[in-house]
Amino acid sequence: MGYPGIWMTESESVIYRVVPKCACSTIGQIMFYSDHGRFFDGDIHDAKDGLHKWARPESQDPITRNVQEHGSYAFTCVRNPYSRILSSFFDKICGIQRNGKRYRGNLVPLLTYKYGVEVGGDDGKGEFDQIRSFRRFLLFARDTIRWRRPMDPDIHWSAMSGHISTFVANGGTYDRIIWTERFNEGMAQVLDAIETPHAVVLDDIPRFNESEGHGPKRAHPVEAYFDDLSMHLVYEIYKRDFDLFGYDFEDPSNRQPVGEIDLDEVHAQLTG
Structure with missing residues (x-):
């Protein structure tokens, strides 16, 4: 199966598992910027270079090696x-x-x-x-x-846990899962944990909502x-998304998470 949906900076500073409809355009642009000091001109999903993607055959060997060695900080992002x-x-x-x-x-x-x-x-x-x-x-x-x-x-509407599980099932380990609803807080924690060729100032990063x-x-x-x-x-x-990622099933008006994400539990539940 490999590692579908995995993006990695060319500097190998960070690995990200794409989950559709969960700020993936903004995250991809931040990764691109952190390597090159500029944003990709267009939709980051269309980028054919400047960012390792599992869908690019030439990226598969470096991604596989990195994941198997846990050579980079790995994260993903979820949404209510x-x-x-x-x-x-x-x-x-x-x-x-x-x-x-x-x-x-x-x-x-x-x-x-x-x-x-x-x-x-x-x-x-x-x-x-x-x-x-x-x-x-x-x-x-x-x-x-x-x-x-x-x-x-x-x-775009299959469960987030299904997307996230492909990385775990093939030996990957997440260092953090962030919430779209608390994006700056979570992304700041990711950036604090890694070293990038170019500094990223989150407050200066636009939101790349390509579906808007x-x-x-x-x-x-x-x-x-x-x-x-x-x-x-x-x-x-x-059900598994609500349970693993701390969202409130009882109240659709409450977008914010109501519980913490237990990474050990995520890995245990999504292995295999």
Whole structure:
């Protein structure tokens, strides 16, 4: 399997496991800046050099060696499951992507036909019932994760623990897991623990939200999208995420973590 989703600075100062919809664009740009003293011009996901990525064949040997030796500080970042699945809906389902097309081609027509999901028309700018459509999308997300029907689960709404586990299962060890909701605090702890060719001043780093503007604006607070049934579905899908990463299942309006992350428990639960 190797180490899918792993990024590493060319200086090997730090290793990061990408988790979609969890500040990955900003983290990637910080890593790039820490090596080169400048930001990547464009979406960091498109960078073909300047940053080791497992998806680049030439990066696989140095990443493998480093992980197996635990040669670098390794971390990842998580997000409240309620906010993350909602963000995935507005970005990937309702939004028009950077290439000017819908995400994954026929995915939205399938959702419209099989689940009755509306997305605001061809350009994503029309009015529609966001709450009703999101709850129908949630049924679809549950079906993909629970039964892998009508398709395999997408990386943007599959469980964070699943992404994070691939690193652990193949011998990797996390030194820290940070929360998106306390990003500066967590990222500062990471930067304090490593040495980089260029100093990073977090207060000067912009937020690289590459999905912003793809879809319609969220019209309601997070908690409005989740009734008892949808909360049950979220718990069915993300129970391990709530448990391991300290988030509050009982209150969708509370984005902040309510418990600490026990790294020993994370490694024990996600090994194998």
